[in-house]
Each structure stands twice: as structure tokens, then as C-alpha cells.
Amino acid sequence: MDRNDVKQSLKTTLKELTSIIGVSGAEQDVVRAMIEKLKPYADSIEVTTLGNLTAVKKGNRPGPTILVAAHSDEIGLAVKYIGENGFIGFDKIGGVPDNLLVGRKVWISSKKIPGVIGAKPGHLLTAEEARTVRPARELYIDVACSSAEEVAALGIRVGDRAVFADTVTEMGNGDYIAGRAIDNRAGCSVICEVLRQCASGDFAGTLVVGATCREEVGMVGAGPMGHKVKPDYVLAIDTVPSGDTPDQPNKSLLPIALGKGPAVLLADGCDSAHQYGIFSSVHPAIRKAIEKQSAAQMLPVQWLTLVGFLSTTDASVYAYAGDGIPEASFTIPRRYSHSPVEMLNINDMVDMVSIIKGIVEEENETINLDFLAH
Structure with a gap:
């Protein structure tokens, strides 16, 4: 699919979704808009009574179930x-x-x-x-x-x-976009685009894209999502603070930047003994799948650990769902976290979509989730 077409599709979806108010516990309008985006490409769509959204696309041959999910809520x-x-x-x-x-x-x-x-x-x-x-x-x-x-x-x-009261603005360089609710309508835009690009069903297994509710107030929706879908593995799609501004001169704290590719959080969460359960660690099989697609498509990926910042994603909850779901935090770098001027580079979203599509279509059939095999 043409890169410029994908970029424009993502921009259009991002502008639409960030124009909607969807603070934690009141995400209905965001979910309604996402249903309209997903409906042409999904085999089935469901919204739970809690507010979690899932859209299912079955592949044309057997294989594992991959969940690719963002959260639909915003701070407010x-x-x-x-x-x-x-x-x-x-x-x-x-x-x-x-x-x-x-x-x-x-x-x-x-x-x-x-x-x-x-x-x-x-x-x-x-x-x-x-x-x-x-x-x-x-x-x-x-x-x-x-x-x-x-x-x-x-x-x-x-x-x-x-x-x-703010919506997104394209900067002078149109690849940069700033506004309210980039966290995590950017992730929601990515999952809509992933389903659109995988709509042919020419892959092994089952693709489930999802939107969890209430992530910003304790990752409430991820546990029920994991228990219900029971995927073989999950990519938690979110945004992550970048360290490329003058007020963060110590690049070792956040060694990621806008426009350098999506970021994989190899380990993230709180390192306090009083904060058990707020920790995520990428499964080695998922890391290998991302690495393979990054290399095959010559697309950049940023790798880092982010422990001790009380910063994590739904991945840290999926790890405790069911028997424990193999997971990875796959994130979009963004500046000015939780402000009305959060900023991203749309190319990082385009690259993320391409890598996820490659995983679904090329890695899902052979992915080896045996922990001891790595």
C-alpha cells in the first residue's frame, strides 16, 4: 500500500478521533466512531458492558490469535x-x-x-x-x-x-501533529489502519484488534480484555514520552525521539516494592518478530527500558490475564505528555502499521511462543 496513502488515512482517522471527547469511564462516542471505521473490514465486532471494543478478522488458514489493542480513553x-x-x-x-x-x-x-x-x-x-x-x-x-x-x-x-478545548494541528512540517488526546487516539488510529490493511484475510490464525476502556485510571479494561479474548499473544499499542526536547538534556532517561520509528518498551513500569503488578517485559518471541519485520522492511524501531517512572501500558495487565499472556508494549513517541499540545511524527505511526501488518501476515504462522525456546 502506498506510504502517502497510509499517512493520509492515519491523519484523517487521528483528526476524527481526537475531535471526540472520551475521558475515562465515558468513552462511548470514541467507541462508536471506531466501530464505523472497523465495520467494513471485520468479520464480527463486539462491545462489552464495561466498554471494551473488539473487532475480529479470521485468516484463511490455521494459526494463533494475535490481539493488537490500544486504549480508547483520555485524561480529563x-x-x-x-x-x-x-x-x-x-x-x-x-x-x-x-x-x-x-x-x-x-x-x-x-x-x-x-x-x-x-x-x-x-x-x-x-x-x-x-x-x-x-x-x-x-x-x-x-x-x-x-x-x-x-x-x-x-x-x-x-x-x-x-x-x-483543543483539537489537532498540523505543524509547518505536516508530518508533525500536535493536540489533545494524542494519547491514545494515535494508537486507536493505528489499530483501525491495521485491520483495514489486513482485511483480505490472507494470513494464518486470527487477528483481533481492540480498544480497552479506562487505561488512564489504572488500566481497568485490559484484564477483562485479556480474559475474554484469550489471545496467544498481544501487542499493546500506546504512546510513550520522548526525550528529544531541550528540557530533557539527559538523553539517557528517555533515549527516544520523534521520527526515529516506533518504540518497544523492553521493560517498563514501577520499580517500587509497593507497586507490584505495574510491570511489563516483552516476550522474546514477540521481540524477534518485530526485529525480523524491522529488518525485512528496513524500518527503524527504537528499543529501551523505562523502569521507575510509573509509566506503563496495558501490557503490564495482559501479563497477568488468564495463564499470563505473552505481550509487548509497542509505542508511538510523543512530546508534552498529558498536555493539550501532545506532539507526534506521523511517520512513526506509518512504520508501526507496516511492522504489525508484517507480523500478522508473515510471522504469525511460525511464531514460537515457547519461553524456553529463546
């Missing part, structure tokens, strides 16, 4: 209470940085009702206040209403999700 806010004066208190959902909140425009609910997070006038700030990041619990959303009744009339309810 939730309406905590509506004051009698019309101002709205909120909770954070997922890892929203406090220092990015003050003075931001937001959209509330799937209706995208506009609001702003209030900011004390700079003229009135004390020197101490000017140096201090105010925590979310001290902030509020202003929707230009003077009473709780006016807020209710807009259709806002307690529990409604809110996000930064």
Missing part, C-alpha cells in the same frame, strides 16, 4: 459539584498536571459546552501566589452562568466529563 476532568453561584468544581480523571489547568478553555460533555478554568488576576497575586501552582481542588470552571439553574439549563450535570 469530571464535574464534581455545581455551585449556587454558577461556578463548577471538578475532579481530575487520570494524570492531569495541575500546572496546566489555570486559564484554560475547556469543553464539557459530548455537547462541547464551553467553559474556562478561572485565573486570579495577575495584578492581585502576591509574590508567593505567583510562584505557586494551585491544585485542582482550589480551581473552578466558569461557564458564564450566575446560578446552578442556569448551568443545569445548559445540560451540564454532576459527573459530566470535560477536556481541554
